[in-house]
Each structure stands twice: as C-alpha cells, then as structure tokens.
Amino acid sequence: MGRVSTFADPAVLKMTRADFVPVCTDDWYTRRRKDSEGDFFRKVADQSPRKGLNGGTRQGIYVFTADGELLGYKNHGGDAEVMKKVFLDAKAKFDKLPESRRKPSGVTVPAAGKPDANFNRILPEDGIVLKVHGRILEAKAETFVKGTCDFTGGDQASRDYCWITADEKKSLIPPKAEVGFCYALPEKIAQRLARFHLIDNTRGEPEFWKKEHVVANKITLTVTAVKDDAIELRLDGEVKLEAGPKLGFEPKLRGNLRYIPSKKAFDQFDIVALGDYRGETTYTPGSREGRKPFGISIGLADLTKPSERIAPQGIRDRDPYLGRD
C-alpha cells in the first residue's frame, strides 16, 4: 500500500506537490492501450527495467519529462526514504537538461489521439457517481469503532467508485410519489452493489462476487417525504454473499436518498452497509480470524476532483459490472 507509507510522508508530499506534476493511472489499462496514451507510456517504461514482458505488469513510480525521457524509476513506493532519493536524483537530472526543454512552454505536446475504446472507461454522462469506502470494524458497547489488524494499512479505509448510468438513474425514481410507497431497488443496481461494492478491499484487490455467490439480495426504497422540491427515500436491505464456507459477507443496508425533480438529480445518496465478513481471496491475504464486523459507506462523489472521476475497479470487465452477463 504505497499510498499508506510513501505519500503520507510529509517531505515526499511536499516534494510531489511542489516539484512535479503528479499523475496516477491503472496499469491494467495503460499498458494495454493501443493509442497515444499507451504508446507514450510504453516509450517511457521501456527505458526502465520494467519492460512488461509478455504483456506483464509495468507498475511502479516513474519520473519523466513531458517529451518522454525517463529521469527516475522505482518498482514500488514502500520506503519513503528510498523514494525521496529517487525523486531528488530525478529532479537533479531534470535541472541539468537544456533550458529549452525545461522552461515553461518549452516543449510542445501533441493533441491526444482517439482513445482505445477497449481500455478506456468513460464516466456515465448524466448518471450517478458514488464514492465507496470500506473499513474493518470492532463492536464496542452499542456501536462500532475502527478495527485493528496485523496487516500494514489493513485498518485504513478502502476506496472505490460506483457508476450508475443515466438510464439506471431514471429507474431509481419512484413510480409513485406517495409517502409510504415501497419498491425494489432496480435489479441491475442491486446486483452491482452486491457483487462489486459489498467487498472487503482493505488489503488490496479482492476477487468480486460471482452471480452464484449472491444468495440473498433484497433491497427496497420507500418514499418517506414528498416536498415541493424533493422526494426523500429510505433504503433498506439485507444481502447474503457466500463463496463457500470460508468466504462470505452478510450485511444489512440502510440509506437515505433525496431526488430533486427540477434538476433530475439526486443530491443525497448515503448508504451504510454493516455485517460480519469472513475470509479472504488470492490477493487479499491477512484477514482477521473468523467472522468480524465490516462496514461500507457510500455517498456521492465530488466530480470537481479528477481523482473522483476514475473508473470503478469492477468495470474492467464491463459486461458483468453493467449487468450484461
């Protein structure tokens, strides 16, 4: 978890903000892209030890110029002291470049070409983007507190994003604006929440739940208030996910949503899922023993931040995520 160690270091943080233009991308897409973005990345990465043989990973931390000269590379950012040195050395190399290549507007960057549709995910226009956090918890008295575990960073909140398309947003609007009217959360959204967002991703990338792992998934919306400018809804749900005796999650969900008809938009979309989680998957070892409380908090993303416009982890494989499998 590079972000836990390296980029939490005050000196690295300061250096990153002041001396560099910081960018993050998902290597799963970038190394595969057959477009100008992918071509440029491979040109830079080929100068590092990370050649991506046989289409393999090229992950790491790279420092390079706007015209593509590699200045520094480290395969991961586990040690802040090591990264500081990499950054300082790279900055020193940059400062030695000819003035013409490092002065503001000294380099001309060609326009971005057409993106590779196979490895580019586009934010749903007029849809809903939700920010999803998960955290291990411990029960204390009648409430819950942050949990603890031996896995470095495993006690921290995870993050992901959930995308709801424009058509799916329409399907969320109550067919009858009448207090007490209760209806099922549309199937595609309910399945997406269960399979791709009710997961423990606090220790890395888990395998997502398959269709057959969704044993129960009952989520409803109830109209709680009808006002001049808003319709308020309560979300209730019980989900049971099971992939064998050693892996499962049985959360209950509660939520408050508010729809603004004049804007055709939701200005509140808060959901909390709480339940006992057990087990781990191939890339998420280090789970706590037995069944332990786990919480998920969902809310509207802030789309003014580029970092909150990134694709959900689960949408790499588009058809299952969009309910087309």
Place this chain on the structure above:
Amino acid sequence: MTRVFILGIFSSLFLGGFCYWLAAAPSSIAPVPEQMTAARMAELQKVIRPCEGEDAFDKIAWLTTIHEARVKAAKEGKPILLWEMDGHPLGCG
C-alpha cells in the same frame, strides 16, 4: 461415592466441551440498528470513511491521464511523477 465421582467427570467434560464450542463459535451478526436515524448514519459514516490525516496522499492534486500531465508539465516546466499500479492507486482498495 462412585456415582458422585462419575457424575463429576461427566459434568467437567460437558462444561469443558461447552466452553470450547463457545470459544470456537463464530461471532454473531453485527447488531445493525433497525432504525437508522440521520445521526446514527452520520456516526457510522464517520467511523468508516477516511479520518483526518489518513489519506494524506489525497492532498496531492493527482491528474488521471498521462496526456493531461504532459500538457501541464510542459506549460509549467516541471517533470512528471507517475504512480502506476495494477489497480488504480486512487481507487482500488
């Protein structure tokens, strides 16, 4: 006397077995409140979401495409720092 002794052995075995089962039994389903008030919801969201200082890397204005970074770097005369991970660094756990 013998009867009391045998009863004692059985009682001890039963009690020991019960304690062992209790210790090995999974914890119960977390007690989710039936009525989620706005205050209760806010309290749980606060516990689950990142707390102050937890996501220090979030104080960095990360861009999310290399092309955008190249344009900005060229304009400002700075090198680019790319954090490349299999799983988006800002959104995969």
